[in-house]
Amino acid sequence: MTQDQANAPLLDARGVSKRYGAVVALKDASLTIKRGEIVALMGANGAGKSTFVKILTGAIKNDEGHIRIRGVDHIVGSPAEARRSGLVPVYQEPSLIPDLSVADNLRLGDTPVEPFLHWVSELGIEGLHLEDMIGDLPLATLRILDLARALASEPDVLLLDEMTAALPTDLVERVLKTVRAQADAGQSVIYISHRFSEIAEICDRATVLRDGVTVADLPIEEGVEERVVELMLGAALDSSPTHITTRAKTTDAIPRVRVENLAAGTKLADVSLDLHKGEVLGVVALEGQGQDELFEVLAGMKKPSGGTIELNGTPHTFNHPADAIAAGLTFVPGDRADGLLMQRSVHENIAVPLLARPRKWGAIRMREEARRVKQAIDRLQIDTRAQGEVRRLSGGNQQKVTIGRWIASGVDVLLLFDPTRGIDVRTKRQIYLLVRELAEQGASVLFYTSELSEIPAACDRAVVIFNGRVVDVIDAADADEQTLLRAAYGLTEKQEEPA
Numbered sequence: 001m002t003q004d005q006a007n008a009p010l011l012d013a014r015g016v017s018k019r020y021g022a023v024v025a026l027k028d029a030s031l032t033i034k035r036g037e038i039v040a041l042m043g044a045n046g047a048g049k050s051t052f053v054k055i056l057t058g059a060i061k062n063d064e065g066h067i068r069i070r071g072v073d074h075i076v077g078s079p080a081e082a083r084r085s086g087l088v089p090v091y092q093e094p095s096l097i098p099d100l101s102v103a104d105n106l107r108l109g110d111t112p113v114e115p116f117l118h119w120v121s122e123l124g125i126e127g128l129h130l131e132d133m134i135g136d137l138p139l140a141t142l143r144i145l146d147l148a149r150a151l152a153s154e155p156d157v158l159l160l161d162e163m164t165a166a167l168p169t170d171l172v173e174r175v176l177k178t179v180r181a182q183a184d185a186g187q188s189v190i191y192i193s194h195r196f197s198e199i200a201e202i203c204d205r206a207t208v209l210r211d212g213v214t215v216a217d218l219p220i221e222e223g224v225e226e227r228v229v230e231l232m233l234g235a236a237l238d239s240s241p242t243h244i245t246t247r248a249k250t251t252d253a254i255p256r257v258r259v260e261n262l263a264a265g266t267k268l269a270d271v272s273l274d275l276h277k278g279e280v281l282g283v284v285a286l287e288g289q290g291q292d293e294l295f296e297v298l299a300g301m302k303k304p305s306g307g308t309i310e311l312n313g314t315p316h317t318f319n320h321p322a323d324a325i326a327a328g329l330t331f332v333p334g335d336r337a338d339g340l341l342m343q344r345s346v347h348e349n350i351a352v353p354l355l356a357r358p359r360k361w362g363a364i365r366m367r368e369e370a371r372r373v374k375q376a377i378d379r380l381q382i383d384t385r386a387q388g389e390v391r392r393l394s395g396g397n398q399q400k401v402t403i404g405r406w407i408a409s410g411v412d413v414l415l416l417f418d419p420t421r422g423i424d425v426r427t428k429r430q431i432y433l434l435v436r437e438l439a440e441q442g443a444s445v446l447f448y449t450s451e452l453s454e455i456p457a458a459c460d461r462a463v464v465i466f467n468g469r470v471v472d473v474i475d476a477a478d479a480d481e482q483t484l485l486r487a488a489y490g491l492t493e494k495q496e497e498p499a
Contacts, residue, residue: 008071009034010188011056011087011157016065017212018051020392025051027212029065031190033157038179038189040199040220043209044232044424046394049192050092052209053159056190057089058082086156090163092192092422093335094142098135102145105134111149119148124174139166139334140287140450147175151182158182159190162422164198166334168286168450169485176202194424195451196225210234229425254313256444257329257413259298262307268293269468271307275413275444280435282455282462282476283448286488290468291448295417298446299331300324311413328412332402332419334448340390340402346382347373350405379407381430396423403434414438414445420454432458452488455479466490 011033018026026048033039043049055062058076067074069085076082079089096105106113113130120128123144134142143166150158160179164172179189180202191203199206200220208216208231216231218224255274262271268290275281285291296302298309300318309316311327318324324331350373382393382400390401399419406414416435420428435445435458447459455462456476464472464487472487 008068010070011190012068012071013052013056014066014068016052016055016062016067018048018055018060018062023392024212026055026062028214029209029212030214031056031207032217033188033190035156035188036183036186037205038183038191038203040203040206041190041192041209042194042199042206042228042232044396044426046397047209047232048212049209050161050394051212053089053091053161053190053192056082057087057159059089059091083153083155087159088150088153088155088157089159090143090146090150090161092161092165094134094139094146096134096142096145098133100134101130102128102132102134103130106130106149109149111152115152115154116148119151119178120145122174123148123178124171138288138292140168140171143167144171144175147178151178155187157188157190159192161192162194163191164193164195165422166418166450169452169488170286172198194422194428196228200225208232232424255310256312257298257446258308258310258313259294260308260310262294262297262304262309263468264290264293264297264302264304267468268297268304271465271468271470273463273470273473275446277444278439278442279461280439280445280447280459282459282479283446283465284452284455284462284484284488285448285465289465289488291465292417294465295331295415295446295448298324298329298415300329301331329415330406330411330413331415332399332406332417334418334421340398344390346377346390346393346401350377350401377404379404379434396427399423399431400427403431407434407438411438411443414443416445416447418448418450421450428454452479452481452484455484464488 009032011031014030016026016029029048029052031039031041031052041049041052051060054060056067056076058078058081067076069087074085076085076087082088097108100108106116125141125144143163147163164175167175176198179191183189191199193199203220205217205219206224206228207214208228210232218227256277257275260272263269267288271290271294273281283291283294293302297304300321300323303319316327318327321331351369382397382404390398393401403419420431435447439445449455456479459476459479461476462474462479462484463470464474464484466488467490471490474483474487
């Protein structure tokens with residue numbers, strides 16, 4: 001290695017572009033990172049961040065531009081080649097095969113077992129067994145496993161795409177501590193996140209993309225947030241409120257949904273809650289406290305081992321997701337890939353529930369279907385430039401499609417599981433406003449979020465689950481992050497009373 005190469009940036013990408021037919025994913029993206037730096041890659045959904053990372057790590061090929069690693073031009077032809085060069089990604093969606101065990105996935109990726117298990121423990125996951133099936137593990141655990149697998153390969157540059165978006169607060173703290181430690185040890189990190197608090201805590205600089213173009217590279221310092229938002233959006237932040245005025249609507253004598261003593265699997269032990277017409281009820285919980293099982297039972301995906309579910313005062317049992325949908329409960333999963341037909345168009349994805357109701361409609365009424373789909377697209381401002389395949393859309397637009405299908409078909413009870421995971425501030429606000437609008441129109445929304453600040457932004461009340469049980473019910477007006485976090489850790493006054 002020459003002296004110039006030794007002093008060169010670990011990674012220097014210039015003028016990178018990528019097209020998909022008529023859709024321009026990247027126009028002129030550039031990024032430089034030196035040893036020991038953490039650089040935030042920021043931009044609104046659709047700005048090209050994920051495409052840029054996939055080009056840097058060999059998952060897709062760029063059309064133009066060059067990439068230099070330690071001062072030497074590289075054509076990164078595959079993820080394996082990128083790893084050999086020291087560039088290791090953790091993508092926004094899990095890259096593990098669900099039908100295989102943890103051990104099988106490690107073998108496929110040639111990941112050393114002992115370092116992997118070390119990082120799993122360091123990152124806060126307990127009780128994992130190598131024979132566990134990936135498909136049986138919750139999304140948050142899968143994200144940590146992806147990170148542990150990347151760290152086990154000892155990368156020079158770690159690329160994290162919305163790493164904390166599906167994680168509860170306790171695991172987020174572990175990840176941030178680990179990322180900072182990696183940089184202190186001389187590794188570099190490209191960090192994609194829409195959480196400004198995390199950017200301010202661990203990052204040194206921010207590279208900002210807008211419409212596929214790098215528009216700024218600036219140091220992280222006090223007051224940079226507003227400047228970054230302006231750069232991301234091309235204008236000052238709109239006037240949509242961060243915290244939306246909420247009103248608890250609990251005047252109906254019989255709740256629309258009543259859950260009593262619900263239990264399922266090993267984590268949901270005894271949950272009771274009421275969800276009223278026109279109400280947005282938040283669910284707060286750390287990783288593995290039973291929130292996944294609660295939503296799966298209500299969505300008809302898992303059978304309870306105890307307890308009851310009542311809809312408008314009538315007991316219901318769901319043996320299949322179709323039973324829940326027929327009863328008026330519709331589910332938007334935390335993993336967008338589980339809720340979308342990735343190879344199909346925006347129109348087809350939104351129209352799925354409409355096509356599933358031929359008995360009600362008789363013959364499929366194409367004009368009515370087209371009207372409803374267009375109405376949902378317009379209402380959610382879905383980017384339809386990539387009409388050919390939903391997988392071409394940004395994460396935020398994909399999430400809008402998962403919600404849009406139920407807007408088009410009509411909704412009584414909407415089960416939203418971390419719906420704003422990994423999406424930008426503008427899209428988040430659109431979803432907050434949509435949720436409030438649906439409640440105003442009489443819908444009921446059960447809203448789990450891994451971001452505690454979203455509870456006062458979108459909800460009327462929040463139930464806090466700890467060890468599979470509801471430990472507190474908090475009005476949104478009183479739901480500051482400290483109060484919610486204490487309850488999520490089981491530190492309510494009731495928990496602290498002496499025996």
